[in-house]
Amino acid sequence: MTILPDVITKSAPKYTGLSRWARLNRNLTLxxxxxxxxxxxxxxxxxxxxxxxxxxxxxxxxxxxxxxxxEGGSNxxxxxxxxxxxxxxxxLIYGGRVSLSVSLLVIAITAIIGTMLxxxxxxxxxxxxxxxxRVTDIAMAFPGLLLAMLLAVSVGPGYWTVIFVLSIFGWAxxxxxxxxxxxxxxxxxxxxxxxxxxxxxxxxxLKHIFPNILNSLIVIMTLMVGAMILAExxxxxxxxxxxxxxxxxxxxxxxxxxxxxxxxxxxxxxxIAIGLVVLSGNFLGDWIRDKMDPRLRQL
Amino acid sequence: xxxFIIFRLIQTFIALIGIITLVFxxxxxxxxxxxxxxxxxMTKEAVVALQQKLGLDKSYWVQYQIYMTDLAKGxxxxxxxxxxxxxxxxxxxxxxxxxxxxxxxxxxxxxAVFLGVLAATRRDTIFDNGVxxxxxxxxxxxGFWVAIMAMLIFCVYWRLLPVGGIxxxxxxxxxxxxxxxxxxxxxxxxxxSGMLDVxxxxxxxxxxxxxxxxxxxxxxxxxxxxxxxxxxxxxxVFAGLIxxxxxxxxxxxxxxxxxxxxxxxxxxxxxxxxxxxxxxxIMVLLMNLLVDITYAFVDxxxxxxxx
Numbered sequence: 001m002t003i004l005p006d007v008i009t010k011s012a013p014k015y016t017g018l019s020r021w022a023r024l025n026r027n028l029t030l031x032x033x034x035x036x037x038x039x040x041x042x043x044x045x046x047x048x049x050x051x052x053x054x055x056x057x058x059x060x061x062x063x064x065x066x067x068x069x070x071e072g073g074s075n076x077x078x079x080x081x082x083x084x085x086x087x088x089x090x091x092l093i094y095g096g097r098v099s100l101s102v103s104l105l106v107i108a109i110t111a112i113i114g115t116m117l118x119x120x121x122x123x124x125x126x127x128x129x130x131x132x133x134r135v136t137d138i139a140m141a142f143p144g145l146l147l148a149m150l151l152a153v154s155v156g157p158g159y160w161t162v163i164f165v166l167s168i169f170g171w172a173x174x175x176x177x178x179x180x181x182x183x184x185x186x187x188x189x190x191x192x193x194x195x196x197x198x199x200x201x202x203x204x205x206l207k208h209i210f211p212n213i214l215n216s217l218i219v220i221m222t223l224m225v226g227a228m229i230l231a232e233x234x235x236x237x238x239x240x241x242x243x244x245x246x247x248x249x250x251x252x253x254x255x256x257x258x259x260x261x262x263x264x265x266x267x268x269x270x271x272i273a274i275g276l277v278v279l280s281g282n283f284l285g286d287w288i289r290d291k292m293d294p295r296l297r298q299l
Numbered sequence: 300x301x302x303f304i305i306f307r308l309i310q311t312f313i314a315l316i317g318i319i320t321l322v323f324x325x326x327x328x329x330x331x332x333x334x335x336x337x338x339x340x341m342t343k344e345a346v347v348a349l350q351q352k353l354g355l356d357k358s359y360w361v362q363y364q365i366y367m368t369d370l371a372k373g374x375x376x377x378x379x380x381x382x383x384x385x386x387x388x389x390x391x392x393x394x395x396x397x398x399x400x401x402x403x404x405x406x407x408x409x410x411a412v413f414l415g416v417l418a419a420t421r422r423d424t425i426f427d428n429g430v431x432x433x434x435x436x437x438x439x440x441x442g443f444w445v446a447i448m449a450m451l452i453f454c455v456y457w458r459l460l461p462v463g464g465i466x467x468x469x470x471x472x473x474x475x476x477x478x479x480x481x482x483x484x485x486x487x488x489x490x491x492s493g494m495l496d497v498x499x500x501x502x503x504x505x506x507x508x509x510x511x512x513x514x515x516x517x518x519x520x521x522x523x524x525x526x527x528x529x530x531x532x533x534x535x536v537f538a539g540l541i542x543x544x545x546x547x548x549x550x551x552x553x554x555x556x557x558x559x560x561x562x563x564x565x566x567x568x569x570x571x572x573x574x575x576x577x578x579x580x581i582m583v584l585l586m587n588l589l590v591d592i593t594y595a596f597v598d599x600x601x602x603x604x605x606x
Contacts, residue, residue, distance in 0.1 A: 138314065141534040141587050145542035146576060149564045150322065154329035230441055234546065237443045238561065253444050257550075260447070261455050268451075271444030279439040 033280035051090035056245040058085030064263040091247035103228035114174020122182025139172035152240035181213040226281035332567035376570040396555035403478035415490025437484030446477040463552035481543030493525035534587040
């Protein structure tokens with residue numbers, strides 16, 4: 001580095017400490033997403049208490065009522081009603097339940113499978129590694145939506161079908177990351193020491209490798225919240241997710257598609273909800289990554 | 300190199316057979332398509348006759364053998380619902396899908412590389428932050444919703460563009476835009492971070508010391524090396540683009556394969572679903588093969604590993 005003349009280092013940004021704005025900015029990227037996600041969790045838990053109306057029954061006389069802030073809207077239906085006269089706010093609140101529970105369940109399942117396969121591949125190496133990583137490659141390069149469609153139709157759409165469909169390819173990302181981490185940890189002295197002391201392979205993987213990859217794992221799991229909510233909403237949008245009349249955000253966007261010219265609010269609010277939550281999840285994930293495992297940073 | 304390619308070709312072929320078999324049995328698990336086709340007045344004999352006509356009365360194993368033999372002869376069979384050769388249906392829809400997919404893929408890739416490089420070389424400027432913001436937003440907003448909002452603005456309020464269907468250049472704007480939306484943010488981020496890594500390397504510094512013009516340093520020396528990471532994920536991106544294609548074609552009523560496959564899946568039109576997945580699988584596998592071979596050219600380590 002120092003051998004080179006300073007012509008080259010000239011372009012590198014100087015570190016002058018953080019300005020007040022940057023410090024505020026840094027805190028906001030934690031506060032805002034954390035608030036949004038806390039609100040989501042609370043509304044999901046207390047949905048029956050918070051929702052002003054039943055999300056699945058509507059009055060046909062009150063179809064496509066505009067939101068309260070528009071002409072013709074009333075405070076009764078703050079965000080208006082959809083094409084079956086159902087209250088959109090209530091459906092949004094209940095829809096959050098579906099999105100949140102699906103994404104958390106899928107993340108738990110895929111993280112467990114991916115971590116086990118990743119550690120096995122990274123620590124054991126050899127043929128096992130070759131086989132696991134080849135399957136991982138295939139799972140990552142397979143158009144998941146296609147299989148999701150086939151499965152949804154063959155098994156029938158439903159809550160558990162969605163979980164299954166999202167899990168069947170979702171583990172691959174974890175497996176790839178964990179393997180890389182396990183490869184790194186495998187070479188460290190404490191693993192060699194454990195081996196010398198006669199620890200079994202299983203014990204080394206559980207007690208020595210796993211705790212050392214936990215940070216990276218948590219970072220990826222947080223970053224996955226948004227991705228899974230997006231995936232779930234895409235399935236619901238195409239009609240192969242959670243079946244009607246259970247409210248889900250993706251299906252709500254689809255509901256409003258044919259009413260764009262007379263009731264734009266049906267599609268719009270559901271999409272804003274998805275975007276807001278996914279954005280918050282991604283920001284929170286970035287923040288946790290910077291705190292726990294900055295090596296994963298993509299610059 | 301030749302050995303490597305042959306090895307990969309065989310591997311691809313085996314994967315293809317696996318996918319065909321999986322799809323064949325998966326669609327059959329979805330239930331009897333004649334349930335959707337028959338009308339309530341049909342007698343039991345008529346239903347059996349219909350099943351016989353469609354070849355669905357035989358056991359799965361016999362059906363599978365017939366299907367594979369026909370496939371080897373290049374016969375894709377007849378649509379169960381539309382009663383016409385699948386080959387003709389693909390002949391109509393595949394060109395439409397390519398007409399949408401190819402421009403989207405290339406425009407998206409070129410834009411991703413261009414914006415990614417510009418953002419990396421102007422690190423922490425307004426431009427860079429703008430690109431980062433776009434990427435973050437693009438990865439958080441659902442593509443189908445963005446497409447619908449674009450429809451709301453350009454087709455419903457301003458009445459500038461057609462709502463759907465295929466036709467003149469105006470029909471391409473929104474679908475191509477939506478497809479690019481599925482591809483651009485992730486790719487842009489990868490190019491940017493790859494470029495930042497490379498710009499920090501010794502050979503870029505050396506190129507600068509040699510006094511090469513900055514343009515040559517960036518677009519020739521740095522870019523070539525920065526593209527290795529994006530290249531490895533092109534297969535994954537391509538798979539994602541197929542999903543994006545299914546969504547886009549359904550939103551904009553584009554008469555391509557993406558729309559046809561969703562319709563056929565819901566109608567349990569087995570032969571159509573099988574043939575469509577076959578073609579998509581071939582495209583995905585060939586794409587991955589191409590990526591692998593290109594990668595092997597770039598990185599000799601890989602070339603010798605598998606042989």
